[in-house]
Amino acid sequence: MIEFLYRDGAKFGNGSTGSMIREELVNGTITSASGSHLTKAQGALNSMRGLLKGNHGTLSTGDRKIIFEIIEDLTTGTGLKW
Amino acid sequence: MNELNNINDFIYKVLVDLLFKILPEYRAIVGLENNKYDFSSGVYLFMNEFTSFLCNEIEKDPKSVVVNKAFIFINKVGESNNLEVLNILRVGILEILYTSKSVDRELVSNALSEKLKKYFHEFSKYYN
Numbered sequence: 001m002i003e004f005l006y007r008d009g010a011k012f013g014n015g016s017t018g019s020m021i022r023e024e025l026v027n028g029t030i031t032s033a034s035g036s037h038l039t040k041a042q043g044a045l046n047s048m049r050g051l052l053k054g055n056h057g058t059l060s061t062g063d064r065k066i067i068f069e070i071i072e073d074l075t076t077g078t079g080l081k082w
Numbered sequence: 083m084n085e086l087n088n089i090n091d092f093i094y095k096v097l098v099d100l101l102f103k104i105l106p107e108y109r110a111i112v113g114l115e116n117n118k119y120d121f122s123s124g125v126y127l128f129m130n131e132f133t134s135f136l137c138n139e140i141e142k143d144p145k146s147v148v149v150n151k152a153f154i155f156i157n158k159v160g161e162s163n164n165l166e167v168l169n170i171l172r173v174g175i176l177e178i179l180y181t182s183k184s185v186d187r188e189l190v191s192n193a194l195s196e197k198l199k200k201y202f203h204e205f206s207k208y209y210n
Contacts, residue, residue: 037173
């Protein structure tokens, strides 16, 4: 799933879904060329929640770090809540 | 808000059912039994996974039956005028195809309808 939340070759930000949403907010329309990434991001947050709940205690420190980085990217400046 | 989520779930189900109708091979791959849908991650990530599968198939054989059927599905969805469906197409499928290093953009463009070619190439504003 992580490969879908960070795409190489982005002309702005770091290629993350969060970056795209922040760019969409700047552009101000959901019919911008990129499309709206908000619902995708909400689905990803639901998945992160499921991963943390379902694997409590078995996730490595590295995995938890990645999950929380994704959560931070998706909820910073996007209007989405964790 | 739960009632409104039903709209997303409905769209998910319709698109996934259409995908499996056109490309039954993919149902076997995801191991989805009849009438069991996992809505939790949403249709976008489901379509991202499907597109990743498609990219692998294109790499193996761009003229395969599976690739051909996959583009029949994509172009069929592209006939919709529903903005959310078109957004799912853009963000769930076309963006992944555009940004996949293993996939030739011209090959993809040639397989898309005229309407979807336009959406596909618009990603050049956001990606190198």
